[in-house]
Amino acid sequence: MVQKFLKQPYPYYFKGKNLWIIAALIFGMSMSFNFFFEPFVVYRPEHKVSFFWISMIHSLNAFLSVLLIIGLNNLSVNEDKWTVGNEIVLISGVLLTIGISQFLVRDQIYANPDNWSMRYFLEEIRNTYMVGILFAVILVPMNYLRLMKAHLKTAQTLNNQQQSDFFPQSVKLLPIVTQQKSDDFDLNLDExxxxxSEGNYLEIYFENGEKTNKVLKRMTLKELESQLKSFPHFFKTHRSFLVNLQKVAQVKGNAQGYQLEIKSYSDSLPVSRGMINDFERKYKVS
Structure with missing residues (x-):
């Protein structure tokens, strides 16, 4: 049960402006929590600076650790494969970094001869995890359930729509130009x-009764999309997928967004987080 939960898709929010907003929120929460609640033993005679500045330094450590660890993670993260487990591992890495950084500044803020001892090293990490896990255990499942509920509800609404309301097609065969003239072909819009997208090639799937046929063409997804722009029911749901919305059998919701079940095809296709709003508008209009 736990393993299944950890493998559930989870939205990745830590890129661009969101990362700075989250880091700033953590700074504010940490500053308020440390200064006003004093969650751990405060022995003021050994303070080199006021408790306000000690709280400020600890909060700044948290702010910088979030930017560092998540910023490095952003260099290689695959948002479409992000899970609850990945989220927890990332948070754990951030907390460990914060705990280590809190230990490294002890000598600057505390007049204690044992600042560099293993005892205080473990204590700083323990204290950081105690506070961080408290928030993570509450917030991660709550956010997961909130997103799951919202997307499941919207997916049900989309599934209840009449498929006959899609844009009509007057063209059945559309000439498609590829990067190699001998590879040009007529696209059957009904099928x-x-x-x-697969590198410099494109896998194009067609409906053939209850089966699916696939052809490989030397062209990019963007090139195909531009040639189909007159047909609004062809929609790019993801950087690697262009879908015929007329062929969507069912929309499934999860915490990360939507997965599309396609007629005559066994696997689900993703709707990337950045395309969720456009997909909902397009599908409702369709």
């Missing part, structure tokens, strides 16, 4: 399911 087209979706296209998947």
């Amino acid at each position: 087209f399911l979706f296209a998947k």
Whole structure:
């Protein structure tokens, strides 16, 4: 049960402006929690600076640790494969870094001959995890359930819509130009399911009765998308997928967003987090 929960998709919010907002919120929460509640033993005679500045330094450590660890994670993260487990591991890494940084500044703020002892090293890490896990245990599951509930509800609404309301098609075969003239082809719009980007090639899937056929063409997803721009029911749900919304059999909701079940195809296709609002508008209009 726990393992299944940890593998559930989870939205990744830590990029761009969001990272700075989250780091700033953590700084504010840490400053308020440390200064006003004094959660751990405060022995003022050994303070080199006022308790306000000690709280400020600890909070700044948390702020910088969040920017450092999550910033490094952003260099290689795959948002579409992010899970609850990944979220917890990332938070654990941030907390460990904060705890180590709190230990490294002890000599600057406390007049204690044992500042560099293993006791205080473990104590700083323990204290950081005690506070951090308290927030994480509460906030991560709550946010997961909130997102899951919202996307499941919207997915049900989308599934209840009449498929006959999609944009009508007057064209059945559309000439498609590829990067290699001998590879040009006519796209059957009635049978087209979706296209998947694979490097410099494009996998194009067609409906064939209860089966699916696939052809490989030398072109990019962007090139195909531009040639299908007159047909609003062809929609780029993800940087690697262009989907015929007429062929969506069911929309499934999870905490990360939506997964699309396509007619005659066994696997689900993703809707990336950045495309969720556009997808909802497009699907409702369709």
